[in-house]
Amino acid sequence: MPRHQDCWIFTLPELPEVETIVRTLKPHILHGSILSMRLLHRPSLHPLSLPPENVANLEINGLWRRGKLVVFDFKNHSREASAPTRMVIHLRMTGALLPYPKDFSATKHTRCIFELVDKSGNCINLFFDDIRTFGKILVTNSILLEKWPFWRNLGPEPLEMDHHILKERLGGKKKLKSALLDQSVIAGIGNIYADEALFQAGINPMRASSSLDDRECHNLLAALKDVLTRSIEQCGSSIRDYKDANGKAGAFQNSFKVYGKGGEKCARCQGILAKTRIGGRTTVFCPNCQL
DNA sequence: AGCGGGACCTGTGGGC
DNA sequence: TGCCCACAGGTCCCGC
Numbered sequence: 001m002p003r004h005q006d007c008w009i010f011t012l013p014e015l016p017e018v019e020t021i022v023r024t025l026k027p028h029i030l031h032g033s034i035l036s037m038r039l040l041h042r043p044s045l046h047p048l049s050l051p052p053e054n055v056a057n058l059e060i061n062g063l064w065r066r067g068k069l070v071v072f073d074f075k076n077h078s079r080e081a082s083a084p085t086r087m088v089i090h091l092r093m094t095g096a097l098l099p100y101p102k103d104f105s106a107t108k109h110t111r112c113i114f115e116l117v118d119k120s121g122n123c124i125n126l127f128f129d130d131i132r133t134f135g136k137i138l139v140t141n142s143i144l145l146e147k148w149p150f151w152r153n154l155g156p157e158p159l160e161m162d163h164h165i166l167k168e169r170l171g172g173k174k175k176l177k178s179a180l181l182d183q184s185v186i187a188g189i190g191n192i193y194a195d196e197a198l199f200q201a202g203i204n205p206m207r208a209s210s211s212l213d214d215r216e217c218h219n220l221l222a223a224l225k226d227v228l229t230r231s232i233e234q235c236g237s238s239i240r241d242y243k244d245a246n247g248k249a250g251a252f253q254n255s256f257k258v259y260g261k262g263g264e265k266c267a268r269c270q271g272i273l274a275k276t277r278i279g280g281r282t283t284v285f286c287p288n289c290q291l
Numbered sequence: 292a293g294c295g296g297g298a299c300c301t302g303t304g305g306g307c
Numbered sequence: 308t309g310c311c312c313a314c315a316g317g318t319c320c321c322g323c
Binding site for chain 3: 068181239
């Protein structure tokens with residue numbers, strides 16, 4: 001049976017894409033119950049995870065985002081101490097969470113299937129599809145979760161930050177671009193929004209992160225909030241069009257000023273955008289506008 | 292401590 | 308048409 005997902009799928013899910021996924025998934029699964037978890041690909045389970053067998057009869061009473069992570073909160077009906085109270089999914093590069101009626105089958109990229117009953121009593125399969133298999137599922141509880149350094153060290157949310165905090169967070173010795181991608185400095189920023197925000201703020205990505213003054217930190221945070229907020233309003237960015245995506249793709253890719261545009265003209269000064277690598281990541285910026 | 296490089300992975304696209 | 312290879316990205320890990 002052909003798939004016609006009601007939720008967006010993305011490559012490279014960063015903060016706005018994960019926010020969009022959470023928002024579109026909520027009406028389908030919030031206050032539903034996960035009956036079971038069928039793991040089809042072992043490596044997709046996080047090494048710190050409780051076993052999939054522990055997932056049984058868990059009511060989803062919270063679904064939210066932290067950085068690039070999707071977080072499920074469970075109410076435990078079985079009252080067993082071993083029952084998970086939380087599940088965290090990192091989609092990494094190509095992960096997707098797709099709810100379908102239960103008679104839809106897996107694809108070759110399906111790594112896990114959650115069988116659930118929604119709040120109206122309909123049977124739903126929530127598919128975790130992941131082409132490149134970098135994504136991880138962590139079934140956990142609040143105590144176990146704190147043993148995961150990535151979670152414990154996750155930096156503050158950029159949309160809830162003020163620029164004094166950003167200045168403090170950027171006080172290390174990294175290059176600015178690397179600092180923005182470091183999830184322990186600030187949560188949720190990936191390659192796309194780092195480059196877009198740095199361009200909008202007119203700041204060179206190769207600068208030492210601690211070299212930014214108050215005004216520059218203020219401008220950078222304003223730019224970050226602006227690109228993230230505008231992207232969320234447009235349901236994120238879709239880098240590649242999945243052929244079966246039912247036309248529901250994000251639109252913010254049409255607003256990119258620098259990402260993927262190395263060698264093209266700068267929209268501001270008409271100079272040529274430079275493409276380089278910083279911290280192993282492709283970085284595009286305008287050497288003329290970004291000082 | 293930070294940085295570069297490699298590893299992990301697969302689909303895509305350019306060059307020949 | 309087909310083959311090869313670079314490339315894309317987030318995070319971890321290793322060695323300098």
